[in-house]
Amino acid sequence: MSTLTLDPIAAKASLLKKDGGQLLEVSMGPQHPSTHGVFRMDVVLDGENVVKLKPIFGYLHRNHEKIAEDETYLGSMPYTDRLDYFCSITNNWAYALAVESLAGIEVPERAQYIRVITAELTRLQNHASLVGFLMQDMGASGTPLMYAFREREKILDLFESLTGARMMCNYMRFGGCRVDLPTGWLDQAKKVVAAFPKFLDEFENLLVSNEILMARTQGVGIIPAELIVNAGITGPLLRASGVNYDLRKVDKYGIYDRFTFRVPLGDHGDVYDRYMIRILEMRESVKILEQAMRDIPEGPFTDPKTKVRNFRPKPGEAYGRIEAPKGELGFYLISDGSPNPYRYRVRPPSLINLTVLEEMCLNRNIADVVIILGSVDIVMGEVDR
Amino acid sequence: MFGSGVLKGMAETARNFLGSYVDKDRLTTVQYPEEHAPRIEASRNFPFLVYDGPDPMAGLRCVSCFICEKECPPKCIIIEKSTDKKPDAVGKPQAYPVKFNIDVSVCMSCQICVEVCPFDAIKMDVDFEQTATSRFDALLRTKQQLAKSNEYYHQIHPTEAAAVDAELAAARAKAAAPKPAPAVAAAKPATPAPTSAAMASPVATAPPTAAPPAPPTALSSRPEAACRSGETRSATTEASPTPDAPAPPAKETASE
Ligand code: SF4
Ligand code: SF4
Numbered sequence: 001m002s003t004l005t006l007d008p009i010a011a012k013a014s015l016l017k018k019d020g021g022q023l024l025e026v027s028m029g030p031q032h033p034s035t036h037g038v039f040r041m042d043v044v045l046d047g048e049n050v051v052k053l054k055p056i057f058g059y060l061h062r063n064h065e066k067i068a069e070d071e072t073y074l075g076s077m078p079y080t081d082r083l084d085y086f087c088s089i090t091n092n093w094a095y096a097l098a099v100e101s102l103a104g105i106e107v108p109e110r111a112q113y114i115r116v117i118t119a120e121l122t123r124l125q126n127h128a129s130l131v132g133f134l135m136q137d138m139g140a141s142g143t144p145l146m147y148a149f150r151e152r153e154k155i156l157d158l159f160e161s162l163t164g165a166r167m168m169c170n171y172m173r174f175g176g177c178r179v180d181l182p183t184g185w186l187d188q189a190k191k192v193v194a195a196f197p198k199f200l201d202e203f204e205n206l207l208v209s210n211e212i213l214m215a216r217t218q219g220v221g222i223i224p225a226e227l228i229v230n231a232g233i234t235g236p237l238l239r240a241s242g243v244n245y246d247l248r249k250v251d252k253y254g255i256y257d258r259f260t261f262r263v264p265l266g267d268h269g270d271v272y273d274r275y276m277i278r279i280l281e282m283r284e285s286v287k288i289l290e291q292a293m294r295d296i297p298e299g300p301f302t303d304p305k306t307k308v309r310n311f312r313p314k315p316g317e318a319y320g321r322i323e324a325p326k327g328e329l330g331f332y333l334i335s336d337g338s339p340n341p342y343r344y345r346v347r348p349p350s351l352i353n354l355t356v357l358e359e360m361c362l363n364r365n366i367a368d369v370v371i372i373l374g375s376v377d378i379v380m381g382e383v384d385r
Numbered sequence: 386m387f388g389s390g391v392l393k394g395m396a397e398t399a400r401n402f403l404g405s406y407v408d409k410d411r412l413t414t415v416q417y418p419e420e421h422a423p424r425i426e427a428s429r430n431f432p433f434l435v436y437d438g439p440d441p442m443a444g445l446r447c448v449s450c451f452i453c454e455k456e457c458p459p460k461c462i463i464i465e466k467s468t469d470k471k472p473d474a475v476g477k478p479q480a481y482p483v484k485f486n487i488d489v490s491v492c493m494s495c496q497i498c499v500e501v502c503p504f505d506a507i508k509m510d511v512d513f514e515q516t517a518t519s520r521f522d523a524l525l526r527t528k529q530q531l532a533k534s535n536e537y538y539h540q541i542h543p544t545e546a547a548a549v550d551a552e553l554a555a556a557r558a559k560a561a562a563p564k565p566a567p568a569v570a571a572a573k574p575a576t577p578a579p580t581s582a583a584m585a586s587p588v589a590t591a592p593p594t595a596a597p598p599a600p601p602t603a604l605s606s607r608p609e610a611a612c613r614s615g616e617t618r619s620a621t622t623e624a625s626p627t628p629d630a631p632a633p634p635a636k637e638t639a640s641e
Binding site: 071075076077079082143150153154157160161165168170178179182205206207209210211212213308 | 391413427428458509
């Protein structure tokens with residue numbers, strides 16, 4: 001019919017089906033509550049089924065890498081907080097690690113322990129809120145998220161009394177940390193960590209065996225291990241597909257070789273596995289925290305030889321990476337001996353984990369797209385930088 | 386049994402709901418603004434300038450060394466240096482800021498200015514209840530608005546302030562012991578050089594020995610918003626002799 005071709009969407013030949021039906025192209029986002037920030041998905045639907053999905057991002061681009069080339073090395077530290085704003089401390093650590101290997105700085109023992117403690121607390125609060133958000137995406141409106149946020153709040157209070165800020169911590173420095181643990185902080189932290197398994201038990205009771213949740217998540221958004229390795233996916237997403245790769249075990253950066261903990265692995269690589277992986281990882285983090293808080297020695301919290309100002313590492317390049325809660329977070333730096341890095345590059349886990357979104361969503365319902373995206377765990381601040 | 390998982394979850398919700406009446410750990414929120422959550426000592430948001438003594442402008446510890454201006458990552462501090470000198474917190478004659486503006490709409494509360502300041506002159510405030518009715522001038526805080534007393538600093542960060550005070554007292558004692566420098570310095574004002582900075586700011590031409598004029602009203606400080614533009618700021622930086630040279634930390638200054 002000639003009237004049909006006047007319609008701009010129908011005019012796209014690719015949207016016409018052989019049987020006379022039509023595909024529908026929907027733009028999900030960028031301002032959509034399910035997209036976890038300003039993220040857009042161009043979805044082509046056949047009825048309810050996804051036949052094509054194109055992730056489109058860049059709405060939150062802040063020019064982080066270019067700005068960092070004009071900043072001093074220290075000056076970029078507060079900007080790293082704003083990458084993945086849920087996990088500012090792990091971002092700080094990855095950046096500090098890169099600069100430390102560039103400049104050959106030793107980190108004192110106590111600082112290493114403080115770093116592990118704060119990073120694992122970060123992991124706890126990131127995973128707790130991720131699981132809450134995932135439930136929210138699934139329609140468990142509010143309740144699990146509020147429980148998760150209630151626990152997260154206690155960890156954020158710890159961060160605030162240590163670093164001064166709840167989220168934009170700006171805590172690590174090259175060669176250590178900005179301040180020492182205040183008096184009583186460790187006791188407070190021990191209390192929070194000791195109470196955490198109880199919260200996890202409750203959280204599991206709340207939803208793990210919920211039939212509706214199982215029906216919505218099991219078998220949804222499967223990525224085979226081979227594809228996920230080839231795509232460079234890291235973090236809980238990779239481990240949910242059964243690949244045993246955790247930088248805390250592989251690189252043993254910091255002092256992670258001193259702690260006994262296990263790396264939980266999934267079987268199926270579906271949304272349910274990713275959800276369970278997070279719960280199990282929180283349990284392992286609690287174990288690491290208990291050991292670290294038991295063993296933390298006295299001593300300097302930062303390397304006294306490292307200058308805060310006029311910091312000029314010798315020319316060279318370095319890559320520092322850690323197992324951030326969302327995956328491998330890396331910073332690649334080139335120094336030309338000046339106070340500003342010559343090149344500054346971030347390897348953000350959220351962005352790279354998004355690249356297999358289409359494979360996960362094909363032939364699933366539009367409602368599944370929302371929870372698959374939720375299970376990837378993205379923060380747009382890190383995707384777009 | 387199908388549905389038992391759902392029931393188990395419901396039981397958990399009920400436990401949390403009832404528990405919130407008896408267990409403080411299950412109800413962590415407060416009814417803001419009627420109630421405030423207890424303030425955490427280390428918390429920070431925007432910087433302020435510390436002054437000693439009764440007169441905010443005369444007692445400012447800042448010696449306008451430009452270190453914080455240079456190190457601030459988003460470059461939201463704008464300083465103009467005086468051409469004359471006045472005794473600083475440890476009694477050594479030092480320049481003072483004729484103009485010290487912080488653009489709080491740009492400031493990201495990172496505390497780097499506090500960390501790099503060798504004179505303990507700038508500290509982080511905790512006052513988070515702030516509003517402004519316009520986007521530019523109202524959010525550009527002048528030194529009159531930024532100046533807060535040392536007592537206030539003690540109130541908000543007691544531990545930190547006590548440590549700073551002890552350090553300053555030690556530096557002062559050290560400075561006072563060998564020679565009574567402050568009196569000599571005050572009597573010998575530096576000649577005001579007609580730099581571009583001095584011309585741009587009428588305050589710089591004030592009598593050198595006297596304390597800077599009383600805080601002008603908010604209206605009279607409005608034109609300072611103009612220094613948001615790049616030219617004025619670079620002129621300010623050039624006017625200072627060596628903005629890049631690291632200033633000596635307070636203790637070394639005192640021992641000279
Ligand atoms: S670093 Fe301190 S003394 Fe120097 S200009 Fe800034 S506030 Fe003033
Ligand atoms: S807190 Fe950070 S952004 Fe704000 S004025 Fe100080 S250095 Fe600049």
